[in-house]
Amino acid sequence: MNIKELIARNLQNKGIKYFTRPSFYFLLKILTAFWRPQKGRWPQKISLSFYLDLLHRAYRKKQPVVWTNVYTPPELIWALGGIPFMPEIFAAVAASLGLAPFFLKKAGEAWYSTDLCSFHRGALGMMHSRLVPPPDLVLATSQLCDGAVKFLEAASAFYQCPFYLLHIPYPVTSPAKAQTWLAEELTALARDLKPLLLVMPQTINKVANHSNQAREHLLAVNQLRQQIPSPYRGSEALSDVTMHLLALGTTYGTAFYRHLEDNLSERVKNKRPVLPQQKYRLLWLHFRPYYPNFLFDFLEKHHGAAVAFEEVNAVTWEKLSVDDFWFSLAAKILANPLWGPAERRVVQAVSLARLYQVHGVIHFAQGGCRQSNGSVFLLRETLRRHKIPFLNLEGDCIDERNFMAGQTMTRLESFLELLEG
Amino acid sequence: MxxxxxxxxxxxxxxxxxxxxxxxxxxxxxxxxxxxxxxxxxxxxxxxxxxxxxxxxxxxxxxxxxxxxxxxxxxxxxxxxxxxxxxxxxxPGTRTVIDIGGQDSKVIRIDAPGRVVDFIMNDKCAAGTGRFLEVMARALEITLPEMAAIASKSKNPVTISNTCTVFAESEVISYLAQGLPKEDIIRGLHEAIVDRIESMALRLGVEQEVTMTGGVALNKAIVATLRKRLKQTLLLPPQPxxxxxxxxxxxxxxxx
Missing domain, CATH: 3.30.420.40 (ATPase, nucleotide binding domain)
Structure with a gap:
């Protein structure tokens, strides 16, 4: 029996209690501390340590656990003295362990329609299985999708804990006004949450400094990725994105990106690309399927196609200010091109395609993801005008039952044949 | 060679x-x-x-x-x-290819030197493919070659509202139970397939000349309906x- 089967079997019996005990994660943390990874694997160790530490602290309950949605800047919750927990990320972790079908079934039993995004269904299934740290409060941000807000509202009702909604203005006509308005909202939120959380100026200083350091390393990583052939696998980058979604503002986030920068620098310096026979370079839009699948092996090993960059790894925000933290955090939120008019995302896609000198762009169309799929027409038309081939690859990031191997392979292969001309 | x-x-x-x-x-x-x-x-x-x-x-x-x-x-x-x-x-004048096969259908755009420049495939279900026709022929107890000839006799085609092949089969059975003429049901099925193909073709953009390939191109009723919908001449190879x-x-x- 392998580890996945062991976990899956324990999910259905009393063994589940071990996964909800802080001591379980503490033990794993200690074991991980003794792990001496091979050269180049330090970021993986840091990432694992971060998640074990997060779960340990979240179950230990010394600090309040704040459930929030992806793309809420984690610095907001770290600065408020809470532990950010993004259930969508843990749905992806469950999928990577092959456990998503169990949780998706649980969500179905709780009346959640298959029409709902599988990130949320997976997370809801984990919630109904009581296999996630319960929140002390729920903080939803109205970006990027309304489904996330509804899902978090359901979580708040399920756990009977307070629900806060941070309304993110659509930065259309007056970006400056939007930033001021959001900064005031953030300041008010921090004031309102003071009795629940532990806002202290030194925490804000630390969070801002860690976030800014990590940002500098991530910028360097992204610059190194412009190298041809690529020094970093797109499949890994699409998994590592969870570090900048959740760990920015912590020592883990800074260490992770510092080590990653060192790795890529060494690879570039010693001419050790991840794919020596690189034939095509691709830009990836949206996330990837997180359950075990052949997609990236198929692209990389069989066709020499490297995912050179991903839109979700772009650094779109400026440094956070220690002196005016909430104002700079508002700027970071509003700088996300995935929020607001589709034109912002389209402009970024064209610019990244040029910067990373890609041959084509793949948009992974997650079933149920309105906010991403809604801009496909504009993406396709604009990229076509710039003579950049585009593939809209329909699939599912979490629910492997929606992954059709044959059809996906034919679409990908046809796209690569099209690039070959 | x-x-x-x-x-x-x-x-x-x-x-x-x-x-x-x-x-x-x-x-x-x-x-x-x-x-x-x-x-x-x-x-x-x-x-x-x-x-x-x-x-x-x-x-x-x-x-x-x-x-x-x-x-x-x-x-x-x-x-x-x-x-x-x-x-x-x-x-050689082909710029758009419509291929309807057994389990999938595609629209392909090619340029003047004959390179594929864009394509679209049906989503992950049998609607709009040869399999759809096969399943319906079985439900109607007729052969595939008979389908096109019967469809051409229809005056009032029924509307098949289900895109799922299994549900569409149930719909066909319910129309049969209502005593509706077979030719109207069969014509309705042809219209349903063409709906799917037409939508894909228009999404990708249809440029003349248009060539139809795949086994379903042998079905004259499909070809005629598609020709009418797209307002295009469809070129048919001898053995599509x-x-x-x-x-x-x-x-x-x-x-x-």
Whole structure:
């Protein structure tokens, strides 16, 4: 029996209690501390340590656990003295362990329609299985999708804990006004949450400094990725994105990106690309399927196609200010091109395609993801005008039952044949 | 030089053999459960028809959904590229190819030199494919070749509102129970398939000339309905179901 089967079997019996005990994660943390990874694997160790530490602290309950949605800047919750927990990320972790079908079934039993995004269904299934740290409060941000807000509202009702909604203005006509308005909202939120959380100026200083350091390393990583052939696998980058979604503002986030920068620098310096026979370079839009699948092996090993960059790894925000933290955090939120008019995302896609000198762009169309799929027409038309081939690859990031191997392979292969001309 | 193209489709496996681009022979067999076995069988029949030995084949390209299961093929190319290439070879003015096969349908755009520049495939269900017609023919207790002839007699086609093949079959059964004429039901089914194809074609953009390939192109009622909907002349190769294999054999000749 392998580890996945062991976990899956324990999910259905009393063994589940071990996964909800802080001591379980503490033990794993200690074991991980003794792990001496091979050269180049330090970021993986840091990432694992971060998640074990997060779960340990979240179950230990010394600090309040704040459930929030992806793309809420984690610095907001770290600065408020809470532990950010993004259930969508843990749905992806469950999928990577092959456990998503169990949780998706649980969500179905709780009346959640298959029409709902599988990130949320997976997370809801984990919630109904009581296999996630319960929140002390729920903080939803109205970006990027309304489904996330509804899902978090359901979580708040399920756990009977307070629900806060941070309304993110659509930065259309007056970006400056939007930033001021959001900064005031953030300041008010921090004031309102003071009795629940532990806002202290030194925490804000630390969070801002860690976030800014990590940002500098991530910028360097992204610059190194412009190298041809690529020094970093797109499949890994699409998994590592969870570090900048959740760990920015912590020592883990800074260490992770510092080590990653060192790795890529060494690879570039010693001419050790991840794919020596690189034939095509691709830009990836949206996330990837997180359950075990052949997609990236198929692209990389069989066709020499490297995912050179991903839109979700772009650094779109400026440094956070220690002196005016909430104002700079508002700027970071509003700088996300995935929020607001589709034109912002389209402009970024064209610019990244040029910067990373890609041959084509793949948009992974997650079933149920309105906010991403809604801009496909504009993406396709604009990229076509710039003579950049585009593939809209329909699939599912979490629910492997929606992954059709044959059809996906034919679409990908046809796209690569099209690039070959 | 002799080349072979093998198109392992969900329903049938087709082989075309060429000598310096000239058609020497072909074969078509049912695919069944054994992709490799059906490819071997079709290849044996095609070599016999061409009057050559298998060892005379210099280069072989496999295509179709079962292409990955053909170990003796020198290269595997998708059906998108092969149908594009085959249609362009038959009608060099082709800029749009509509291929309706057993389990999927595609619209392919090609440029003046014959390169595939864009494509779209049906989503992951059988609606808009040959399989849809097969299932309905079985429910109506008629053969596939009879379908087109019966459909042409219809005056008031019914509307098939379900896109799912299984639910559409239930809808057909319920129409039969209501005593509606078979020809109106069959015509309605043809309209439903064409709805799907028309939507895909318009999404990708239809540029003249338009060539139709795949086994469903043999159904005159589908061709007529699609022609009317798209307001385009549809070019039909003599054996549309062999165009994928033909394209594969042509690509094999280029790559040998």
């Amino acid at each position: 002799i080349t072979a193209g093998i198109d392992v489709g969900s329903n049938t496996t087709k082989v075309v053999i060429l000598r310096d681009g000239e058609w020497l022979g072909d074969a078509l067999v049912l695919t069944g459960a054994d992709n490799r076995g059906s490819a071997e069988k079709a290849l044996a029949q095609a070599t016999k028809a061409a009057g050559i030995k298998r060892t005379d084949i210099a280069h072989c390209v496999a295509t179709g959904y079962g292409r990955i299961n053909i170990p003796f093929a020198d290269r595997k190319i998708t059906e998108i590229s092969c149908h594009g290439r085959g249609a362009y070879a038959v009608f 179901q062999l165009i994928g294999a033909y394209g594969a054999a042509l690509i094999a000749a280029n790559q040998a």
